[in-house]
Amino acid sequence: MNDKLKYLDEWKELASHGNFKLAENLYFEKLFPEVIERFAASYSSLFTGDQEILISMLGYSPEPLILTAKAVKPTKHYIVTTEIRDDIISRIEEYLESDFELIILKDSSFSTVYRTLKELFLKVDSDNITLDITGGKKSTVASAAIFGKDYRAKITYVDFSEYIKELRKPLPGSEILNIVYNPNTDQPEINL
Numbered sequence: 001m002n003d004k005l006k007y008l009d010e011w012k013e014l015a016s017h018g019n020f021k022l023a024e025n026l027y028f029e030k031l032f033p034e035v036i037e038r039f040a041a042s043y044s045s046l047f048t049g050d051q052e053i054l055i056s057m058l059g060y061s062p063e064p065l066i067l068t069a070k071a072v073k074p075t076k077h078y079i080v081t082t083e084i085r086d087d088i089i090s091r092i093e094e095y096l097e098s099d100f101e102l103i104i105l106k107d108s109s110f111s112t113v114y115r116t117l118k119e120l121f122l123k124v125d126s127d128n129i130t131l132d133i134t135g136g137k138k139s140t141v142a143s144a145a146i147f148g149k150d151y152r153a154k155i156t157y158v159d160f161s162e163y164i165k166e167l168r169k170p171l172p173g174s175e176i177l178n179i180v181y182n183p184n185t186d187q188p189e190i191n192l
Contacts, residue, residue: 005173007031015167020192027172028091032063034173036095043071043177051075051126057136057144062091064158066182067175069096072130078120079099079178082108082140084145105140113143123153128181133180135160148181155181 007030014023032117040043041118054074058081069077079092084104092100106114123155131148133141134157148155157178160170 005031005034008033008172012164015164015169028094031172032095035175036067038173039067039175040070044073046177046179047072047130049128051128053124053126054078054127054132054143055080055120055129056132057081057134057141058092059135059137060085061135062088063094064175065132066092066095067158068130068132068134068156068177069100073175074130075122076126078103079137080105080113080116080120080140080144081103082137108137108140108143110139110143110146113140113146117144117147118151121153121191127152129153130156130157132158145180149183152183153181154179154183180185182186 004026007026011023011031014020014026024073052072052074053076054069056068056070057079058065058079065079077096079100079104082105084102089102103116105116117131130149131144131153133145133148133155135141136144145155147153157180159178160174160177161176162171163169164171
């Protein structure tokens with residue numbers, strides 16, 4: 001990290017001394033907005049098409065979903081999850097200006113995930129679809145990734161370059177948008 005985030009040291013100090021609630025408040029009030037700004041500035045240029053559709057898999061951490069949405073700037077955003085947690089949905093609503101449609105899976109089986117995503121793909125009129133597989137249960141995400149490849153979606157994952165082992169968290173500001181699969185570059189021979 002070249003430029004240090006303004007509240008990073010204060011956040012690390014609070015978190016490492018067990019002040020988790022204070023650290024969380026500082027993170028979302030002051031640190032995360034700067035993380036979002038830098039992330040979007042770094043990765044927005046990867047998403048330049050019309051009718052950009054984003055499908056995000058959601059688990060217990062809304063941060064990667066928010067970061068990807070800020071980079072993609074979708075015209076339509078679908079959030080797919082196996083359960084609704086009001087605190088997580090509230091956090092997403094706090095940071096995303098754009099409307100999103102929440103889709104609740106009845107279970108995390110392959111057939112449910114695949115069928116739900118297929119129905120979603122049939123309803124959107126765009127060839128410019130990004131599927132973010134960062135959040136959600138591993139079985140759900142694996143099913144979504146298989147679907148995304150089958151239906152030629154760009155597949156993304158929010159990763160990180162630095163990890164704080166003691167806190168079991170990525171270092172804020174070290175988030176990286178990994179394009180796991182892009183059908184136009186990874187398998188151009190099957191372009192239609």
